[in-house]
Amino acid sequence: MAIxxxxxVFEPHIITHEFVHRKGYLKELHAQALAYMALRNSxxxxxxxxxxxxxxxxxxxxxxxxxxxAYLSMLEHADLRDELHEAFEALSPHPGLYQxxxxxxxxxxxxxxxxxxxxxxxxxxxxxxxxxxxxxRFSEGARQxxxxxxx
Ligand SMILES: [Zn+2]
Numbered sequence: 001m002a003i004x005x006x007x008x009v010f011e012p013h014i015i016t017h018e019f020v021h022r023k024g025y026l027k028e029l030h031a032q033a034l035a036y037m038a039l040r041n042s043x044x045x046x047x048x049x050x051x052x053x054x055x056x057x058x059x060x061x062x063x064x065x066x067x068x069x070a071y072l073s074m075l076e077h078a079d080l081r082d083e084l085h086e087a088f089e090a091l092s093p094h095p096g097l098y099q100x101x102x103x104x105x106x107x108x109x110x111x112x113x114x115x116x117x118x119x120x121x122x123x124x125x126x127x128x129x130x131x132x133x134x135x136x137r138f139s140e141g142a143r144q145x146x147x148x149x150x151x
Pocket of ligand 1: 027
């Protein structure tokens with residue numbers, strides 16, 4: 001899903017996510033995970049920061065859901081630098097009434113479209129992404145041995 005606005009620290013992840021789609025990975029979970037891994041392992045501090053910001057934002061969204069107070073409370077506890085705090089605050093789930101009604105309708109349509117294309121829906125951006133990274137990190141069966149990967 002393309003977003004046409006300045007997204008600051010999240011920009012590298014969004015651009016990489018879109019490049020992953022351009023390479024033929026059409027599912028959102030795949031684009032999320034591959035973009036994260038590419039940036040996280042890039043050894044470029046700004047790109048690593050963007051990957052970590054995306055992961056933290058998605059984790060906060062999983063735990064807070066659509067509750068803006070819970071999101072902002074957890075954001076306070078994250079103790080981020082001021083400019084990062086502002087970027088995360090801008091993504092807080094607290095739209096006005098009109099935006100909320102329009103946004104909800106668009107979200108439902110997009111969620112339905114994702115499900116029609118064999119995905120789990122919008123949750124793939126947040127919960128699916130978070131679950132994938134957790135499994136990849138902690139499950140012994142989620143990775144193949146390096147010697148097999150090199151073949
Ligand atoms: Zn996408």
